Structure formats: structure tokens, C-alpha cells
Amino acid sequence: MPEIFGVPVPVLYGQLLLGLVNGSFYALLSLGLSLIFGLLNIVNFAHGTMYMLGAFLAYFLLQPLGLGYWWAVVLVPIMAAGLGIGIERTILRRIYKLDHIYGLLVTFALTMIIEGLVRVWFGVSGLRYAVPDSLSGMVDLGFMKLPIYRAWVIVAALGLCLLTWAVIERTRLGAILRAGTENPALVKAFGVNVPLLVTLVFGWGVALAAFAGVLAAPLMQLTPQIGHSIIITVFGVVVIGGMGSILGSIVTGLGLGLLEGLTKVYYPEASSTVIFVVMILVLLVRPHGLFGKQ
Amino acid sequence: MTLQRNLLIALGLAALVVAPAFIYPMLIVKLLCFAIFASAFNLMLGYTGLLSFGHAMFFGSAGYALGVTTKFLHWPPELGILAGIAVAALIGFVAGAVAIRRQGIYFAMITLAISQLIYFVAMQMEWTGRDDGFHGIPRGRLFGLIDLENDLALYGLVAVCFVLALLAIHRIVTSPFGLALTAIRENEPRAVSLGYDVERYKVLALTLSAALAGLAGSLKALALSYESLNDLHWALSGEVVMMCILGGLGTLGGPVAGAFFVILLQNFLADKVGEWLSVIIGVVFLSCILAFRKGLVGEIAAWMERSRKPIPGQESRR
Numbered sequence: 001m002p003e004i005f006g007v008p009v010p011v012l013y014g015q016l017l018l019g020l021v022n023g024s025f026y027a028l029l030s031l032g033l034s035l036i037f038g039l040l041n042i043v044n045f046a047h048g049t050m051y052m053l054g055a056f057l058a059y060f061l062l063q064p065l066g067l068g069y070w071w072a073v074v075l076v077p078i079m080a081a082g083l084g085i086g087i088e089r090t091i092l093r094r095i096y097k098l099d100h101i102y103g104l105l106v107t108f109a110l111t112m113i114i115e116g117l118v119r120v121w122f123g124v125s126g127l128r129y130a131v132p133d134s135l136s137g138m139v140d141l142g143f144m145k146l147p148i149y150r151a152w153v154i155v156a157a158l159g160l161c162l163l164t165w166a167v168i169e170r171t172r173l174g175a176i177l178r179a180g181t182e183n184p185a186l187v188k189a190f191g192v193n194v195p196l197l198v199t200l201v202f203g204w205g206v207a208l209a210a211f212a213g214v215l216a217a218p219l220m221q222l223t224p225q226i227g228h229s230i231i232i233t234v235f236g237v238v239v240i241g242g243m244g245s246i247l248g249s250i251v252t253g254l255g256l257g258l259l260e261g262l263t264k265v266y267y268p269e270a271s272s273t274v275i276f277v278v279m280i281l282v283l284l285v286r287p288h289g290l291f292g293k294q
Numbered sequence: 295m296t297l298q299r300n301l302l303i304a305l306g307l308a309a310l311v312v313a314p315a316f317i318y319p320m321l322i323v324k325l326l327c328f329a330i331f332a333s334a335f336n337l338m339l340g341y342t343g344l345l346s347f348g349h350a351m352f353f354g355s356a357g358y359a360l361g362v363t364t365k366f367l368h369w370p371p372e373l374g375i376l377a378g379i380a381v382a383a384l385i386g387f388v389a390g391a392v393a394i395r396r397q398g399i400y401f402a403m404i405t406l407a408i409s410q411l412i413y414f415v416a417m418q419m420e421w422t423g424r425d426d427g428f429h430g431i432p433r434g435r436l437f438g439l440i441d442l443e444n445d446l447a448l449y450g451l452v453a454v455c456f457v458l459a460l461l462a463i464h465r466i467v468t469s470p471f472g473l474a475l476t477a478i479r480e481n482e483p484r485a486v487s488l489g490y491d492v493e494r495y496k497v498l499a500l501t502l503s504a505a506l507a508g509l510a511g512s513l514k515a516l517a518l519s520y521e522s523l524n525d526l527h528w529a530l531s532g533e534v535v536m537m538c539i540l541g542g543l544g545t546l547g548g549p550v551a552g553a554f555f556v557i558l559l560q561n562f563l564a565d566k567v568g569e570w571l572s573v574i575i576g577v578v579f580l581s582c583i584l585a586f587r588k589g590l591v592g593e594i595a596a597w598m599e600r601s602r603k604p605i606p607g608q609e610s611r612r
Contacts, residue, residue, distance in 0.1 A: 043399050045351035094584055095386055100399040102346040105539065110531050112576030119569040125417050210560070232410040232528065235403040269418055283404065287395040 007265050014146040015261045021150050021219070023257020024157030025051075027250045028212040029234040031161055032205035035168075035242040038181040039201045042092060042103030046110045050206045050230025054080055055222050056212020058119055059129050068134035073156075074206060080210030081203035088202040093195075109226075118224045126221030153215045160211060161250045164204075177201065196257050227274075236279045242292020252290060302547075303369060309464070311354055319449040320517065324457045327514040332537040332549035335461055335507030339535065340544035341467050342499045343479030347402040348389065348409030349507055349534050352382040354506035354526030355412060357515030361431045364516075371442060371451075371516055378512030379505050385412070386504020390497035406528055411552050413526045427522035431515055442516070452513050464546055466502060475499055514565040536579050542589030547561050551590045 002009045016211035029047055036044050047241050057079055067075070087110065095102045129147045138145045168174035180197055181185045188194045220226060234253075241252030264271040282290065313322050330352055338346050355376030364374040405537040423429065433442035441446045466472045477485045478492055486492050510597045515521040524530065533556065543551020556575070563571050586593055 009459055043403065076439075091580070091584070098587075101339070101402065102583055102587075104345065104347070104399060104402055106580060107533065108535075109576045109583065112532075112572045113580065115577060116569060116571070116573035120573070124569075143459075146573065219342075229410070232406055236407045236410075237404055239400060269393035272414040273411050276407050279404070280411075283392050283395045 006288030010144045012265055014247065015265045016258060017144075017146070017261075018064055019258040019261020019264070020254065021153050021257070022260060023254035024154050024161075025212045025216060025230065025253075026159050026234055027253030028157050028208050029230065030237045030249040030253050031164060031246060032208040033234060033238055034063040034246065034249050036166075037243050038286050039177065039184075039198055040088075040096070040103070041100055042095075042146065043100070043235075044105065045104055045107040045231065046114065046204070047107075047209050047234065048227030049111045049114045050080055050084070050209035050227075051213040051216070051230060052224060052227035053114060053118065053208030055129070055217040056122060056213075056224075057210065057218075058128055058217045059122070059222060060213045062129065067137075069218075070216075072266070073211075074219075076214045077207035081207040085203040087198050088199050092202065098166075102179045115227070121239065122222075122224070124224060126223050129222060131218040136287055143216050149218060156215060157232065158250070158254075160208065164208070165246045165250070187212040214228065227256075233275055236275045239288050240275075240279050240282045240289055242289025244289075244292040248289075249293025295498065303467045307457070309459070312510070314362070314446060314449050319445045323445075323449055323452045323517045324514070327510050327517065328537065329550040329554040330456055330513070331507055331510035332458045332534055332541065332553040333460060334503050334510060335534045336538050336543065336545075336549040337463060337499060337503040341472060341479065342475045342496060343498070344496060344520070345399070345402040346393075346500065346503070346529065347531050347535065348407075349503075350530035351405075351409035351412045351527060351531065352386055352504040352507035353482070353511035353514075353534075354521070354523075355385055357384040357521035357525050358416065358428060358509035359508075360512040360515050361365050361419040361428045361521050362421070364434060364592070365431055370438060374434075375455075375509065375512040375516065379406035379508040382511065383501050383505035385390075386501045386507075387497060389504075390500035390544055393500075394493050394496050399409025406531065409526065409528060409531060411525065413528075414525060416526055422521075422523070427520055427525065428515075429520055431519045432523065433516060433519060438538065446536050448517055452517065455513055457511060458552075459509060460546065463505070471498075486515070489586075499530050500550075510570070514524050529560060536575070538589075540585075540589055542580050542591035542593070542595075545589075545595065546590050548591040555590065 004012055013065040029051060029073070031042060033047050034262050036047075041195060057076045061072050061075060062069075090157050091104070091106060091110070095106055108233045114266055135152050137152075138147050140146075168177060176187065176192055177197060180192070180194055216226075237256055238249070238251050240256065242247045243249075256278065259278070260271055263274040270277070286292075317369065334352075335346070335349050338344050338349075359381035360371075360374040360378040363369040363377040369377065375475070389405060389408045392408065393401050396404060399564055400474060411451065421428075430525065435441050436447070436451060440447050440451075442451065467475070472487065474490055474495055477488070477490070478495060482492060502555065511525060514525070535554045537552035538549045539552070540555055541550065542548025559578075567574065582589065588596055
């Protein structure tokens with residue numbers, strides 16, 4: 001069996017694939033986080049919780065309601081967006097005038113509340129969500145066996161990221177949104193309904209996180225804690241990439257997922273910490289992040 | 295006002311002396327440890343205006359440092375506590391030097407990420423006992439004289455440390471250094487233009503805050519003879535932010551009141567509401583941010599201020 005630096009090639013590819021899968025989740029989450037921060041000036045601590053909620057909503061749709069995976073793919077982001085819109089209208093709206101830290105703290109409180117409710121409802125033991133039949137199985141690529149579901153995750157996540165990018169960079173709505181990020185008062189003066197825009201962006205960002213949760217549901221044991229470490233990792237990703245650029249978020253997310261996968265092969269002890277080490281190095285060399293503006 | 299304050303201080307000290315006669319001493323020890331922790335945190339958010347979201351890394355690391363030095367190296371407890379403080383201060387210095395390279399809310403995200411790094415490192419290390427926790431930390435004899443296995447003796451140590459910590463914080467915030475910190479909080483560009491080396495002040499503030507958080511963490515580990523990964527987890531970092539804000543930022547008594555409130559609420563509700571606990575605490579915290587941002591002590595102070603409004607006409611003389 002061929003090896004690269006003492007690691008069998010199929011193992012290496014397998015880990016790289018896993019890294020890409022994780023990287024797609026990082027990309028989806030950091031993209032939403034940047035969008036929300038750009039327009040709302042809020043660092044949404046509840047983003048990991050929305051990811052977790054997405055996975056649990058998928059489970060909920062299946063278990064009592066009998067709606068399968070494809071229903072979840074469509075319905076869960078809509079449900080999450082609805083929840084996000086409700087939260088923005090009732091709670092976040094009250095704190096825009098305050099210091100940034102209150103945004104982080106309010107969303108931290110929301111994390112406690114939502115996660116607590118999920119624990120009350122579903123319990124703390126791990127739940128299983130089966131891979132849908134239509135996406136189970138493997139394809140033999142010759143150099144490795146590719147599980148179809150993982151390929152789908154990467155394609156779907158990146159597709160949605162690129163769609164978001166296209167909307168923001170290539171459409172009129174996106175142009176208004178970018179202008180709103182630069183100078184909301186001026187955009188308002190032109191007659192644009194900025195508060196509505198803010199609500200929609202929060203809903204969209206949350207929907208992206210919940211979508212990531214649905215994609216992740218068949219890949220892991222579902223516990224209310226699954227959002228815990230991913231949100232901190234995504235904070236690291238965002239610090240490394242800088243919150244200014246959308247493509248930057250996507251590229252950084254994927255790249256760091258791959259790096260994590262590689263570390264898992266060659267130095268597994270460091271795989272959970274490598275992103276934070278990179279973050280510290282980047283801060284020392286390029287304090288504003290790889291894609292950040294001054 | 296000074297009379298009122300002295301009275302309050304005298305009452306507080308008297309309460310510290312008689313409390314163990316009425317309340318289980320180990321509960322008060324826990325309350326005091328978290329009160330020190332929250333007060334240390336207040337030095338950052340309350341007086342310097344920087345939100346550190348990784349304060350658990352100082353609290354927990356100090357606990358492990360105390361555990362290693364007293365259990366494996368057989369150091370006496372006072373040196374173990376100093377080791378905890380030193381380790382926490384060192385981490386605070388390094389984390390501060392890294393985190394100040396970005397402005398604003400990034401400070402919170404970077405401190406959070408660094409504390410997560412330390413959490414994962416602790417989880418990898420054999421000697422921390424990982425998920426099982428670090429057991430068998432000896433309480434030992436303080437200065438070789440006082441046997442800390444006695445809960446009351448331990449309580450005495452923690453109470454003295456608590457008073458000293460509050461004194462230290464009071465001394466820091468009223469010193470020229472502390473005033474410079476407040477200036478940075480109020481208007482950073484102005485502080486820069488006045489010639490203050492803002493970054494040095496911030497790093498030093500985080501180092502001091504970390505050292506005091508380390509004191510709290512060491513004492514807690516010593517009291518429970520046990521240290522666990524929970525003390526390094528970001529949930530605890532969030533909890534200390536909560537204590538501080540619920541009690542009242544930028545006041546000496548606020549974090550103490552907030553820590554007492556949160557710990558007592560947790561103790562009181564823990565076996566009654568089960569998983570609802572975090573929902574309830576989350577709702578309390580949320581409503582506090584939305585409606586009572588000054589916190590318990592801050593709102594009371596503001597209310598007292600309002601109730602002794604000067605008589606019209608007198609105001610001009612001030």
C-alpha cells in the first residue's frame with residue numbers, strides 16, 4: 001500500500017475528506033457570523049447553539065413527525081430563520097445602541113436558555129440520526145472509497161456558501177447590504193428599510209448555521225453540547241480570517257478544516273488545538289487576520 | 295457617605311466572623327472563592343472596559359498548579375497558592391500580550407479561544423486525570439502550624455484572603471494606575487493622546503486580574519481537594535461575566551453580591567428544577583442586561599443617589 005510520510009494513502013485521504021467536511025461547517029458558520037457582525041455589530045455567541053438546534057430540529061421532524069431528511073433540509077433552516085427573526089425583533093433590537101460586549105452577552109444568555117430547553121426536551125444522552133437511504137453507500141474512486149454522504153455535505157455546504165457570496169457580491173440586494181454595513185445611516189436616508197434588512201440578515205445567518213446542523217446530524221451523536229466546541233473553533237477561524245470578507249471566511253474555514261484533518265493524521269494529540277495555535281501565530285504576524293482590513 | 299461606607303465595611307467584617315456559626319462553612323468558602331474570582335474579573339470589564347471571555351483559564355490553571363505542587367512536590371499550602379497565582383499571572387500576561395493585538399470585541403473572542411486551547415491541552419495530559427478530575431489534593435498545614443483539614447481553619451484562611459483581595463483591588467483602582475485604566479475604559483483614543491502606553495496598561499491589568507483569579511482558583515481547589523476540567527471550561531468564564539454584571543460592574547461590592555447571588559441560586563435550585571436551571575439563570579441574566587444593566591449594587595446606589603436629590607438652588611453651589 002502506498003504511503004506518504006509513513007501514513008497509508010487511503011487513511012490520509014479519508015482524514016483529508018473529514019477535514020473538508022469539518023471545514024465546510026466552519027465555512028458555513030463563520031460566514032453567517034461575519035454577515036451578522038457586519039450589519040448588526042453583534043458577535044453571535046448563540047451561533048453554535050443554532051447549529052446544535054438545527055441537528056435537533058431535524059431529529060424532531062423525523063422522530064415524532066415522521067418527516068425525513070429532505071424535509072429537514074428544507075424546513076429546518078426556515079424554522080431556524082423564523083426563530084432568529086423573532087429573537088432579533090424582540091431582543092437584539094433593544095441592544096444595538098449599547099457597547100458591542102452586550103451583544104455577545106445577550107447571545108450568551110440565549111445560548112444558556114436554548115440549550116437548556118433542548119436538554120429538557122431531548123435529554124442529555126446521545127441520539128442517532130441515520131444517513132438517508134438516498135445518500136448512503138460508497139463510491140470507489142480507485143485511490144479511495146468515498147462515502148456519498150460526506151461528498152454531499154461538502155457540495156451542499158459550499159454551494160450554499162457560494163450562493164450567499166453571489167447574492168451579496170452580484171445582486172442589487174447585496175449591494176444595499178454592503179452599503180448598509182459601511183454606513184447604515186446613509187442607506188436609511190436613501191429610503192432603504194434598514195431594520196428589515198438587519199432582521200433578514202440575522203435570519204439568514206442563523207439559517208446557515210441550522211443548515212450546517214442538519215448536514216452534521218447523521219455524522220455524529222447528537223447531544224446538546226455539540227455546539228460547544230464548534231462555536232469557539234469558529235471564533236478562532238473568524239479571528240484568523242478576519243470578519244471583513246466573505247470569500248475569506250469560506251477559504252479560511254475550509255483551509256483550517258483541512259489543516260485539522262492533516263494534524264489528525266500526523267500528530268493527533270494536537271488536532272483539537274491546532275486552529276488556536278494558528279490563531280495565535282496569525283495574531284503575532286498579521287494582527288488583522290489573513291483577509292481582514294485595517 | 296464615608297460613615298455609611300465604614301459602617302458597611304464593619305458589618306461585612308462582622309458577618310465574615312460570625313457567618314460560620316450559622317451557615318455550613320464550606321458553602322461560605324465556595325461563595326468567597328467565587329466572590330474573589332468575580333472581583334478579579336471586574337478589574338477587567340468593570341474598570342478597564344475589556345471583556346475577557348476566558349477567565350476560567352486562570353481559575354482552573356491555578357487549581358491544577360496548586361494540585362501539582364502540593365500533591366506531587368509536597369509543597370505547603372501557602373506555597374501552593376503562590377504557585378497557582380504565579381501560573382495564572384503568567385498565563386494572563388501571555389494571553390494579554392496576544393489578545394491586545396486586536397481591538398474591541400476581538401479581545402473577547404481571542405481570550406475565549408486561548409482558554410479553549412488550554413482546556414484542550416489539559417484534557418490531553420495524563421496527570422490532570424482528564425475527565426475524572428485531579429483528585430487527592432492535600433490541604434496540609436498552613437505555615438507548618440495550622441491544620442487546614444479543620445474546615446473552620448480553612449474558612450479562616452479563605453476569609454483572610456478574601457479581605458486581602460478586596461483591599462488589593464481597592465488599592466489598585468484608586469491608584470494612579472487604576473485611574474489610568476478607567477481613563478482607557480472611558481475614552482481610549484484620549485488616553486493614547488495623553489501619552490499613556492495603553493497596551494502596557496491593558497496587559498498589566500489582565501495580569502493582575504489573572505493573578506487574583508488564580509488566588510480564587512487555588513483556594514477553591516485547596517478547599518475541595520479536587521480540581522476538574524469544568525474549572526477551565528468557557529461555561530465558567532461566562533458564569534463569572536454573569537456574576538459581575540448581575541452584581542454591578544465597576545463597583546467593589548457588585549461582583550461579591552453577584553457571585554453570592556448566582557452560587558446561592560444554583561445551590562437552591564439545583565435539586566429542584568434539574569435541567570431547567572440553565573434556562574432560569576439564562577432568563578435572569580438576559581433580563582438583567584435588557585433592563586438592569588447597572589446590576590444589583592449599581593441600581594441600589596443609583597436609587598440612593600436619586601433619593602437624596604439636592605434641594606433646588608443648592609445644586610449651583612457644588
